[in-house]
Amino acid sequence: MTVIVLSGPVGAGKSSLTSILSKYLGTKPFYESVDDNPVLPLFYKDPQKYTYLLQLFFLNTRFHSIKKALSDDNNVLDRSIYEDSLFFHMNADIGRANKLEIQTYDELLDSMMKELDRMPKKHPDLLVHIHVSYETMINRIQKRGRSYEQLTFDPGLEDYYKRMLRYYHQWYEDYDYSPKMVLDGDKYDFMASQSDREEVLAEITAKLKQMGKLPKNWQAGEIARKAIEIGQ
Numbered sequence: 001m002t003v004i005v006l007s008g009p010v011g012a013g014k015s016s017l018t019s020i021l022s023k024y025l026g027t028k029p030f031y032e033s034v035d036d037n038p039v040l041p042l043f044y045k046d047p048q049k050y051t052y053l054l055q056l057f058f059l060n061t062r063f064h065s066i067k068k069a070l071s072d073d074n075n076v077l078d079r080s081i082y083e084d085s086l087f088f089h090m091n092a093d094i095g096r097a098n099k100l101e102i103q104t105y106d107e108l109l110d111s112m113m114k115e116l117d118r119m120p121k122k123h124p125d126l127l128v129h130i131h132v133s134y135e136t137m138i139n140r141i142q143k144r145g146r147s148y149e150q151l152t153f154d155p156g157l158e159d160y161y162k163r164m165l166r167y168y169h170q171w172y173e174d175y176d177y178s179p180k181m182v183l184d185g186d187k188y189d190f191m192a193s194q195s196d197r198e199e200v201l202a203e204i205t206a207k208l209k210q211m212g213k214l215p216k217n218w219q220a221g222e223i224a225r226k227a228i229e230i231g232q
């Protein structure tokens with residue numbers, strides 16, 4: 001099997017699909033640190049003050065989970081380490097980090113990536129990017145309901161999220177660490193529609209098959225079929 005990373009902006013559906021896909025493929029899910037992240041609410045309240053600390057927190061937790069995930073050739077990861085850099089530089093571009101912080105962060109990330117050279121695998125086998133429009137993103141953020149991510153909490157988040165979508169567009173175009181594919185997150189409701197869920201899983205497994213990363217006779221067994229059922 002293989003290491004798959006899901007990418008995409010806030011609320012795109014990465015955690016949800018990580019759960020579905022890992023059950024479907026019978027692999028282990030690795031989630032981003034959100035509910036146990038003490039810095040995240042502080043950041044949304046005062047981004048100017050907490051950008052740097054939040055980035056270090058994410059880099060640290062992501063690095064630990066990547067090391068675990070890449071030493072076992074059988075996982076699905078919710079977000080990539082490459083997106084940490086996207087977030088940091090996006091925040092730096094709006095004046096939330098100074099030159100020294102930028103330089104220190106970039107050097108630290110570089111050293112961490114070099115450290116990964118010693119792992120059995122450095123990059124994922126496949127990046128699955130979930131593309132969403134601004135409208136979908138906002139709907140999903142509202143649906144999930146984390147208070148500090150809402151536009152009512154900070155109207156400035158509208159610009160922040162629109163900027164994020166632009167940065168993600170360019171980031172995905174430039175990404176070349178592994179094969180990649182994009183899913184239309186506006187079109188597929190893999191949370192409520194069983195046929196959408198089946199289509200999304202079929203797209204991913206077709207890509208893995210084409211890459212030779214699925215065993216030749218791989219068939220969705222009993223447990224995999226359960227992952228397709230809504231409510232599982």
Ligand SMILES: Nc1ncnc2c1ncn2[C@@H]1O[C@H](COP(=O)(O)OP(=O)(O)OP(=O)(O)O)[C@@H](O)[C@H]1O
Nearest residue numbers: 010011012013014015016140143144188189190191
């Ligand atoms: N394709 C989809 N169709 C409908 N609802 C979805 C879809 N994907 C996710 N959702 C819903 O949108 C919300 C956000 O999803 P999720 O938490 O998986 O996003 P995420 O990309 O992991 O976000 P973040 O980067 O902020 O952690 C959840 O309420 C989830 O149920």
Ligand SMILES: Nc1nc(=O)c2ncn([C@H]3C[C@H](O)[C@@H](CO)O3)c2[nH]1
Nearest residue numbers: 010034054055058083084087088149
């Ligand atoms: N500033 C910042 N830098 C990151 O590296 C980063 N990674 C994730 N996040 C935010 C987005 C969601 O609110 C929430 C869950 O993804 O955490 C980040 N925010």
